[in-house]
Amino acid sequence: xxxxxxxxxxxxxxxxxxxxxxxxxxxxxxxxxxxxxxxxxxxxxxxxxxxxxxxxxxxxxxxxxxxxxxxxxxxxxxxxxxxxxxxxxxxxxxxxxxxxxxxxxxxxxxxxxxxxxxxxxxxxxxxxxxxxxxxxxxxxxxxxxxxxxxxxxxxxxxxxxxxxxxxxxxxxxxxxxxxxxxxxxxxxxxxxxxxxxxxxxxxxxxxxxxxxxxxxxxxxxxxxxxxxxxxxxxxxxxxxxxxxxxxxxxxxxxxxxxxxxxxxxxxxxxxxxxxxxxxxxxxxxxxxxxxxxxxxxxxxxxxxxxxxxxxxxxxxxxxxxxxxxxxxxxxxxxxxxxxxxxxxxxxx
Amino acid sequence: xxxxxxxxxxxxxxxxxxxxxxxxxxxxxxxxxxxxxxxxxxxxxxxxxxxxxxxxxxxxxxxxxxxxxxxxxxxxxxxxxxxxxxxxxxxxxxxxxxxxxxxxxxxxxxxxxxxxxxxxxxxxxxxxxxxxxxxxxxxxxxxxxxxxxxxxxxxxxxxxxxxxxxxxxxxxxxxxxxxxxxxxxxxxxxxxxxxxxxxxxxxxxxxxxxxxxxxxxxxxxxxxxxxxxxxxxxxxxxxxxxxxxxxxxxxxxxxxxxxxxxxxxxxxxxxxxxxxxxxxxxxxxxxxxxxxxxxxxxxxxxxxxxxxxxxxxxxxxxxxxxxxx
Numbered sequence: 001x002x003x004x005x006x007x008x009x010x011x012x013x014x015x016x017x018x019x020x021x022x023x024x025x026x027x028x029x030x031x032x033x034x035x036x037x038x039x040x041x042x043x044x045x046x047x048x049x050x051x052x053x054x055x056x057x058x059x060x061x062x063x064x065x066x067x068x069x070x071x072x073x074x075x076x077x078x079x080x081x082x083x084x085x086x087x088x089x090x091x092x093x094x095x096x097x098x099x100x101x102x103x104x105x106x107x108x109x110x111x112x113x114x115x116x117x118x119x120x121x122x123x124x125x126x127x128x129x130x131x132x133x134x135x136x137x138x139x140x141x142x143x144x145x146x147x148x149x150x151x152x153x154x155x156x157x158x159x160x161x162x163x164x165x166x167x168x169x170x171x172x173x174x175x176x177x178x179x180x181x182x183x184x185x186x187x188x189x190x191x192x193x194x195x196x197x198x199x200x201x202x203x204x205x206x207x208x209x210x211x212x213x214x215x216x217x218x219x220x221x222x223x224x225x226x227x228x229x230x231x232x233x234x235x236x237x238x239x240x241x242x243x244x245x246x247x248x249x250x251x252x253x254x255x256x257x258x259x260x261x262x263x264x265x266x267x268x269x270x271x272x273x274x275x276x277x278x279x280x281x282x283x284x285x286x287x288x289x290x291x292x293x294x295x296x297x298x299x300x301x302x303x304x305x306x307x308x309x310x311x312x313x314x315x316x317x318x319x320x321x322x323x324x325x326x327x328x329x330x331x332x333x334x335x336x337x338x339x340x341x342x343x344x345x346x347x348x
Numbered sequence: 349x350x351x352x353x354x355x356x357x358x359x360x361x362x363x364x365x366x367x368x369x370x371x372x373x374x375x376x377x378x379x380x381x382x383x384x385x386x387x388x389x390x391x392x393x394x395x396x397x398x399x400x401x402x403x404x405x406x407x408x409x410x411x412x413x414x415x416x417x418x419x420x421x422x423x424x425x426x427x428x429x430x431x432x433x434x435x436x437x438x439x440x441x442x443x444x445x446x447x448x449x450x451x452x453x454x455x456x457x458x459x460x461x462x463x464x465x466x467x468x469x470x471x472x473x474x475x476x477x478x479x480x481x482x483x484x485x486x487x488x489x490x491x492x493x494x495x496x497x498x499x500x501x502x503x504x505x506x507x508x509x510x511x512x513x514x515x516x517x518x519x520x521x522x523x524x525x526x527x528x529x530x531x532x533x534x535x536x537x538x539x540x541x542x543x544x545x546x547x548x549x550x551x552x553x554x555x556x557x558x559x560x561x562x563x564x565x566x567x568x569x570x571x572x573x574x575x576x577x578x579x580x581x582x583x584x585x586x587x588x589x590x591x592x593x594x595x596x597x598x599x600x601x602x603x604x605x606x607x608x609x610x611x612x613x614x615x616x617x618x619x620x621x622x623x624x625x626x627x628x629x630x631x632x633x634x635x636x637x638x639x640x641x642x643x644x645x646x647x648x649x650x651x652x653x654x655x656x657x658x659x660x661x662x663x664x665x666x667x668x669x670x671x672x673x
Contacts, residue, residue, distance in 0.1 A: 181366075185367060188363065188367055188653050188656065189367065189371070189607070189645065189648075190611050190645075190648050191611060193645060194645070197633065197641055197645065200634075200641075201375065274490070281494075281495075282492060282493070282494055282615060286494075286615070298492070298494075301495055301498065305498060308498055308502045309502050309505045309506055309509070315495070318495075319492065319498075319499070323487070323492075327490040330486060330489060330490060
């Protein structure tokens, strides 16, 4: 949320030049979604983006509202996305504070109470496994490991994808060609298989290691998106102006252009969290992810696999947790897309 | 069009070459392919040395790559690390048809169902059907494939154990003694049914979303209104005029989906113990046989490149408005 965004003030929300006699607050943000795109044309004074708390136009004083303020309003109105956000925050916090919440330690065995079906007695909400470990506690710790991996993947993949996409789109020419052919090449390899190979030969176990392996592949989609917006942004006048003012390439790319391409990046980063949780679960399930006795949502399902037909709870609850988390993330991503990136809004 | 096809085919060759380099260098450079063999107490030093010589592992990586390519082209991908008598391609030739059976069955059904759902959702936009289809597709995207596979396996195993009814088998490719002809086919389908169902879920979700979007776009276009205006039956308008054009993006998406399907096959074949490519891949990963893994990756990468090629050419063929020069 940098000051550069303040540039997209009311005068740009309404570029048709219709005189607004009323204060800007009552302008419906939905009125003209296309112009709210992150690529919206800059004001002539774009370079001095930091002031502009008030702008004068048509002789009227109009209160400025940043692009982010509009996006926030649109997102808050998206009921499903808001509900999902609340649910997701609760689930993720339960993972973060697993140690405080969980009634048992994740590796605490109790052979007297093995294979107990879900019950309120002794807090075995999700039952226990063959070794008598409490599955509710293990699921909480599983959430903790899975979310750790997923967020790390999202951050890494976003940084790599943005950097490669930005360089590719900004310089175009042979740099672009080289980077994009490389991206295409990675996309021709079946993703899960490559991840499994990397995990098998690099060795896994720790969440950070798993996250780095996932991030190796997950940047490609974002790189293409960022490249696309940079290709069009680099033709804008404000980029020319920044060049004329003597800004360096890096400054132009990341200080001037990036904030205008931020919408799709944020949406994509959100969705990567969901895909990362699913993929990490698959890796751990196949035995190439988080290693026992540590728990991840995928390895928990793997643990329960052999006795799944009698102890159904061992497979059901970790799986439902994954579905819940990914569902929430996808709904939030949808809401964010509508809020930040209205040009890509699905035509209903 | 013909020049486009030729150019596109020629373009695939460097991609194939680059993919082979990427696969070879990353797998061999990641770690010593012999690392696990050297610590294996069952193998003598002489055996390991012999493997090293057989695979030219003391040479530089470009030389090793040369030997690998030579083996791949002239010697059925050469030998696996541990069984000098076998050829990798012979194993692959056994498992590939099994995977193709599974993937094709799932894909054809997914296309039919997905397209059907998408078209109906678009025609009855905002109906109860449309909303439930949307909700279900969101569920489909959020559902881990392996979890769904396990749940279905548990369900059908329990049906069998409780009522002694065998609707679908829950593991393996065939029963021991099936007989021939139609009995074999029915038995194979009973074995493939649940794996195919699990593979289909994500594909159906994807195709129905794509189909709905493209159908909506087409339905609201001018030429469809013209067709209606000149008095064609609604059924004919949707099925003949609208559907044909709306199918184009779905066809390409389904060709591009191949890589994801292989990923799904790796998971389902492992769970249902089908003797397919996925199972072969996982077992070689566990035994760390770098050469079998590289051959597998190369074969699937070739298939994906081939399907990308098909997608591009099909797109040009189906939509003559596309110009390539």
